Amino acid sequence: MRQSILFAPTLKEAPHDAVVPSHVLLVRGGFIRQIAAGIYAMLPLGWRVIRKVEAIIRREMDELGAQEFHLPALHPREVWDATDRWEVMGDNMFRLKDRGGRDMCLGMTHEEVFTHLANNELRSYRDLPQVWYQIQTKFRDEPRPKSGVLRVREFIMKDAYSFDIDREGLDAAYEHQRKAYCGIFERCGLKYYIVEAHSGAMGGSESAEFMVRTDAGEDMVAACRSCDYAANTETARSRIEPASDPEEAGAPERFPTPGLVTIEDLAGAHPDKASADRQIKTLVYVLDGKMHLVLLRGDHELAESKLQGATGAKDLRPGHAEEIREALGADPGSLGAVGVDHLPVLADTELEGRREMVTGANEDGFHLEHVSVKRDIPRTRFADLRTVTENEQCVHCGGSLEVFRALEVGHIFKLGTRYSDAVGATVLDAAGKEEPIIMGSYGIGVERVMAAAIELHHDGDGIIWPDSMAPYQIHVLALQTNDESVRGKAEELYEGLVAEGYEVLLDDRDERAGVKFKDADLIGIPVRVAVGKRRLQEGSVEIRRRGEDAVRVVDASLQSVCAEVVARP
């Protein structure tokens, strides 16, 4: 490709609304342009990168026998009603009506359509196993699109589904996908973590997320420094030192705490009896419309996903100030569960058996001391509800955990029969008995892979593409286009390299050398071949790998350039 005719509008300055590096660089490098919030146009360079990523995914999928489909993005309501998700997906789903007034939607994912097909077409255990996939645009009306291409409303996803007759088949399919994902992300040059995950709206038993460690991500991962345990903090567990409490010293007693409404305030005012780990934090949550009290140790944070998991609630939200006052007679900051018998109480397991605690008295300006959980809050159901934090102990090996921000680039699920049961997708087994098809679901966010590579590989000058997803492999710069010999040599090398099978971008623009260097660094093609007057007089050109300082001066012949390009130290 000749850059003189390439549409790659590079920018010196970052648009003011871009904050994460991948967003800034994709826009500055002329890879993408925003069309609306969370909706981007892929320009030629960006699209080439996307196609590279897709090709890597295809290769791995095809290798394990997965078959590529292309399903509609526009779905009739019926297939979503069949699994009940027309309701469940709520405002996140883009909905529309056709001319006949029929409800339609834009696909957020394709469990429904694939399951619909499986239901209609798969009859016998002899038809199984099957692994189907596609690379398709998904539409989600995200409440908050952000970070460029990382969280958007329209994006490309590779989604694969496995169909098996039994658990063992599912386990095998899941394992195949897991391995394929490792291959995909390795080829993409991404350092990733495989992490235990919360299954969320997908349902299903086991799931793992593929995470790339970057501050641009939105998830938190807890990973053991000593063993390979890693989990999303939505589900991560840890061990902490058990608390040693004094013996019970009498019934709960009210004491005045005017103006003390946070854990810190109270701990500061009464360090003797109300240090944060001696307080019971009382949260009010509304789960599927029903108010609950949620109790945690004062210095612990709730993991909402765990609360959801523990209760099976579909819809969950913190209580509003007014309804809390109505239910408990006090405002947040003075709430407690002692004596509350009209609301269900859930408590984190770290509170089990605790004695001599302090908690709100359900009267503004007062707290209770001498609270023993078992005696004074007897109707409590315990569950793991707290969010793990840095340096706590690994549940497997006792090593210390580190907690960091990460970006989810892939997610694999064992769905089981959640969808096949919903639509009645069964096959006959060898005994002629109807059995539900057992499914797995496996997704990769294609744009996220692209962005993650940039988050991991860039410097102050621009992107440093991994070889596998670079839009071109070699960037030939003709530094002086007005010089016949330079121009001729650049053309000659360009043609030669193309003939050798390389993907080459030739900067033949009528621009100054400095501009070409800057753009080359920004765009980030792995190998740069600079053809300039100075070197050419000595019969040589310069080759530099993006991201490395070393410039190699080689003979200006196709052979030596090729040799240098292939030699990758």
Add this chain to the structure above:
RNA sequence: CGGGAAGUGGCUCAGCCUGGUAGAGCACCUGCUUCGGGAGCAGGGGGUCGCAGGUUCAAAUCCUGUCUUCCCGACCA
């Protein structure tokens, strides 16, 4: 949805407080010089100041509403 910020040539921003001729840098066009790390000089084109209403002799500027975008919290690839 809750909280915060911003909308002024293609991009980054100033001007607004204290109403009166719409500005700068970059980008673009022409010419000359320059020519290996985002050139210099000279000339030039391009803006309903997000939109609507209001106040005023007069609105980018003040008031109201509205739309859009970004950032921070609840969802997910």
